[in-house]
Amino acid sequence: MAEGKSRGELLVRLETTNPFTNDLNSRSKMGPSNSQGKEINIHTESDTECNITVPSRTNDFSDEQPVTETYNPSSDETKSKEIEVIAEDKENDIHKGVSDDRAPVDGPCLLLTEASPDVTPTCQLEAGDAETLRRAREEGRVDVVFPKPVTQEGCCRFVTEILKCVLYQRQQLPMTYDQLVFTQKSQNEELSWRLGESVAGGLDWRKCQRTLQDLQEVLQQLEVLFTLSLVPRVLLLLGGSLLLPKELYEVNMEEVILAAGDRSLRVSSCLRQIFRTLFVADLLSDAKPVRLTATTVMVLAHRNCGVAWFRPRLEFKVPTRVKSKVIGLSCDPSTVGGPPKGDGQTGWKDYVWFQAPLAIKGFNK
Amino acid sequence: MRLIKRSLYSNDPEVRFPHNASDLISTSRLAKLRAKFKTQKPISGMEGDIMEVGDLKHNPDDMTTIHVEVHVKSSSTAERSDVKMHVLALLKRHCVVFGVYRWTEFDEDFLTKHVQSVAIVDTERKPIDLKSCCLSIHIFVLNEDGPSTLTLEEDEELSAANHWLLPAAEFHGIWESLVYDSGVKTQLLDYVSTTIYFSDKNVDSNLISWNRVVLLHGPPGTGKTSLCKALAQKLSIRLANRYTYGQFVEINSHSLFSKWFSESGKLVTKMFQKIQQLIDDKEALVFVLIDEVESLTAARNASQAGTEPSDAIRVVNSVLTQLDQIKRHPNVVILTTSNVTEKIDLAFVDRADIKQYIGPPSVEGIFSIYLSCLQELMKCQIIYPRQQLLTMFELETMGFRECNVSELSLVLRNIATKSKGLSGRALRKLPFLAHALFVKTPTVSLERFLEAMDLAVDKQIEERTQLLNCV
Numbered sequence: 002m003a004e005g006k007s008r009g010e011l012l013v014r015l016e017t018t019n020p021f022t023n024d025l026n027s028r029s030k031m032g033p034s035n036s037q038g039k040e041i042n043i044h045t046e047s048d049t050e051c052n053i054t055v056p057s058r059t060n061d062f063s064d065e066q067p068v069t070e071t072y073n074p075s076s077d078e079t080k081s082k083e084i085e086v087i088a089e090d091k092e093n094d095i096h097k098g099v100s101d102d103r104a105p106v107d108g109p110c111l112l113l114t115e116a117s118p119d120v121t122p123t124c125q126l127e128a129g130d131a132e133t134l135r136r137a138r139e140e141g142r143v144d145v146v147f148p149k150p151v152t153q154e155g156c157c158r159f160v161t162e163i164l165k166c167v168l169y170q171r172q173q174l175p176m177t178y179d180q181l182v183f184t185q186k187s188q189n190e191e192l193s194w195r196l197g198e199s200v201a202g203g204l205d206w207r208k209c210q211r212t213l214q215d216l217q218e219v220l221q222q223l224e225v226l227f228t229l230s231l232v233p234r235v236l237l238l239l240g241g242s243l244l245l246p247k248e249l250y251e252v253n254m255e256e257v258i259l260a261a262g263d264r265s266l267r268v269s270s271c272l273r274q275i276f277r278t279l280f281v282a283d284l285l286s287d288a289k290p291v292r293l294t295a296t297t298v299m300v301l302a303h304r305n306c307g308v309a310w311f312r313p314r315l316e317f318k319v320p321t322r323v324k325s326k327v328i329g330l331s332c333d334p335s336t337v338g339g340p341p342k343g344d345g346q347t348g349w350k351d352y353v354w355f356q357a358p359l360a361i362k363g364f365n366k
Numbered sequence: 367m368r369l370i371k372r373s374l375y376s377n378d379p380e381v382r383f384p385h386n387a388s389d390l391i392s393t394s395r396l397a398k399l400r401a402k403f404k405t406q407k408p409i410s411g412m413e414g415d416i417m418e419v420g421d422l423k424h425n426p427d428d429m430t431t432i433h434v435e436v437h438v439k440s441s442s443t444a445e446r447s448d449v450k451m452h453v454l455a456l457l458k459r460h461c462v463v464f465g466v467y468r469w470t471e472f473d474e475d476f477l478t479k480h481v482q483s484v485a486i487v488d489t490e491r492k493p494i495d496l497k498s499c500c501l502s503i504h505i506f507v508l509n510e511d512g513p514s515t516l517t518l519e520e521d522e523e524l525s526a527a528n529h530w531l532l533p534a535a536e537f538h539g540i541w542e543s544l545v546y547d548s549g550v551k552t553q554l555l556d557y558v559s560t561t562i563y564f565s566d567k568n569v570d571s572n573l574i575s576w577n578r579v580v581l582l583h584g585p586p587g588t589g590k591t592s593l594c595k596a597l598a599q600k601l602s603i604r605l606a607n608r609y610t611y612g613q614f615v616e617i618n619s620h621s622l623f624s625k626w627f628s629e630s631g632k633l634v635t636k637m638f639q640k641i642q643q644l645i646d647d648k649e650a651l652v653f654v655l656i657d658e659v660e661s662l663t664a665a666r667n668a669s670q671a672g673t674e675p676s677d678a679i680r681v682v683n684s685v686l687t688q689l690d691q692i693k694r695h696p697n698v699v700i701l702t703t704s705n706v707t708e709k710i711d712l713a714f715v716d717r718a719d720i721k722q723y724i725g726p727p728s729v730e731g732i733f734s735i736y737l738s739c740l741q742e743l744m745k746c747q748i749i750y751p752r753q754q755l756l757t758m759f760e761l762e763t764m765g766f767r768e769c770n771v772s773e774l775s776l777v778l779r780n781i782a783t784k785s786k787g788l789s790g791r792a793l794r795k796l797p798f799l800a801h802a803l804f805v806k807t808p809t810v811s812l813e814r815f816l817e818a819m820d821l822a823v824d825k826q827i828e829e830r831t832q833l834l835n836c837v
Contacts, residue, residue: 241514242514242529242531242613243511243531244531244611244613244644244647244650245643245644245647295514304443304445305443309441312440312441312510313440313441313442313443315443315446315507316507316610316611318610318649322643322646322647353443358510
């Protein structure tokens with residue numbers, strides 16, 4: 002019974018990890034949870050009784066008491082052991098293994114696969130996750146390696162989705178972009194019904210609309226740019242100035258291999274892979290809260306690509322005094338074959354930085 | 367050209383001095399001596415850049431250096447070396463120019479596409495043979511972003527400082543619009559270039575002291591703040607090959623005063639810490655403008671009389687110590703302005719290397735200001751048809767003789783004489799007032815407009831006397 006319950010919750014949590022369920026809670030989910038994870042380890046190590054605290058990180062559960070099950074180890078020892086490992090596995094999956102030294106056990110893995118077949122967290126993947134987390138923590142870098150080539154439009158989608166995600170995760174938008182657009186639409190319909198009345202909802206709609214308009218403009222122009230030129234790197238600069246931003250995110254696509262539509266991966270599966278890695282790596286949640294600020298988008302594109310909207314910044318150098326977080330997208334050359342598009346160092350020498358002429362101003366309620 | 371200079375400078379005994387010295391004195395002793403006296407860190411990669419300052423200093427040779435500023439369009443992605451090549455070709459075609467000159471239209475596609483203007487600047491009024499001169503070409507693009515703000519406290523909305531990337535579009539053209547006598551502008555340029563030159567030569571700042579502080583004082587409306595901005599802009603263009611970026615920080619001095627007792631001193635320290643962050647980037651040349659500096663450095667002895675809270679003393683102390691900290695860095699210049707010099711703390715005044723008085727313009731200055739105003743109005747076709755006006759220099763060479771050509775210019779000179787005593791700010795708005803009050807039609811002839819300006823000057827002077835009488 003207890004096993005079933007715990008497994009059920011596990012399933013729920015794995016689903017919320019998927020960004021495409023578009024849940025409001027992903028931000029809170031990424032919040033502080035290490036203490037809870039540690040608690041599990043302490044309890045599982047004590048032999049006298051097995052006290053499993055299932056951490057609940059979704060808002061739906063946060064108000065409730067943590068689900069705590071107490072077992073008598075003598076009566077049901079095997080069963081509790083199994084749950085123990087499941088709990089630990091969960092930690093590995095989402096918080097990249099507080100205890101790396103423990104070898105993954107086959108049983109729970111199978112259990113997991115049964116519980117959520119579409120997420121496919123294999124043991125191999127988990128070891129990779131631990132490594133991903135370590136790199137994200139220590140080097141501020143996350144690598145996503147696609148097994149097959151991708152399309153240029155795909156790259157554009159990756160960048161736009163990452164931009165939206167960064168804005169939301171770094172608290173520059175009160176809800177996700179898509180939610181905002183939806184809310185704004187319904188709000189507008191409502192407005193046309195009752196003009197003149199003060200708008201409910203608690204959001205400053207004028208600010209919201211301006212930000213959304215700016216963001217939409219940037220997204221559109223990014224699409225245009227991607228049709229004009231290869232874009233090996235994109236920078237998102239939050240706050241401060243161009244030279245000394247408060248935060249710096251980079252999407253690096255130098256190693257991506259492009260191919261036509263039929264030979265390449267589906268965009269949605271790539272996006273799923275990117276965001277899974279991003280959430281596993283916990284790259285976007287910082288202990289330090291950010292103030293509302295402006296986000297500037299810089300893109301590296303070909304000198305003569307003829308883009309008009311973006312402003313060239315020939316003298317711009319990537320700020321080195323800010324710790325940047327890099328999201329490296331690449332294709333696995335062993336499975337794909339063929340050289341990457343940039344041909345190493347020299348290939349990008351005619352590429353210069355372009356700055357989006359408008360910055361996206363953050364807003365909350 | 368740069369190669370020639372490099373070789374010239376490398377023969378300079380000063381450059382070689384440390385090597386020779388190390389032969390004479392034992393290395394360990396030298397190291398000790400250096401450790402003892404060295405307060406100033408050499409900039410990394412300085413050896414390669416050292417001669418770039420030569421652009422600013424006068425050439426040791428007889429050849430005069432002519433500065434050519436190339437304003438590249440912000441949409442241009444052309445390589446700077448290409449731009450330079452085309453500009454040199456352009457200058458070769460027009461090898462004799464008369465003083466300051468600006469090209470805005472080009473007979474070549476490349477320049478038309480990529481370059482806004484090419485200007486020969488800051489020269490004397492005489493024919494120049496470009497072939498016999500040492501040309502130093504400064505290529506720049508204007509930054510069109512507005513200022514970004516620096517905040518000291520996380521939850522505070524009010525910005526403590528505005529921060530521009532130079533060269534900024536907002537500051538473009540200020541330098542030319544400022545008219546001063548007796549080479550105030552060149553003097554300031556020379557001051558800053560010497561500062562940087564000394565730093566590069568590693569002059570021991572314990573022996574020869576310079577503080578990187580400029581104090582401009584004088585009556586209101588004489589363009590002190592504008593001059594600071596223009597100077598920063600100019601230098602960021604001039605030193606572009608040495609410093610990749612220019613940064614301009616304008617401190618809002620009121621934001622440094624806290625509502626909490628004894629916190630103000632800390633705010634000043636915080637502010638300077640932020641500036642320090644910018645200075646740490648050796649690629650950047652940082653200008654810090656403290657406008658109306660008397661509010662930060664009010665005389666401390668005033669507080670002994672009990673009229674000044676003791677918190678204010680802490681602010682002064684804080685500013686002074688922070689200034690001493692900051693002066694060690696080679697890539698910072700602090701610009702300050704004030705109206706009431708006698709209120710400034712003596713210790714601060716003492717720290718300022720240059721205390722330049724900026725007074726109201728002379729008749730000649732007023733004439734140039736009016737002239738530039740009228741030319742602008744003719745460009746915008748508010749004054750129509752366009753008519754030629756002579757400059758003061760040209761009038762002088764004609765001996766102020768009255769003839770057809772000089773008639774209008776002489777009228778303008780009379781207006782200028784009459785407006786003596788008005789501040790620069792008042793002068794710049796006078797054509798506007800003239801149009802608003804005395805010109806009833808949208809377009810107007812030059813004669814008619816000069817009459818209107820004459821009336822406007824009368825009105826200004828009348829208003830001023832009334833105001834003084836009231837007080």
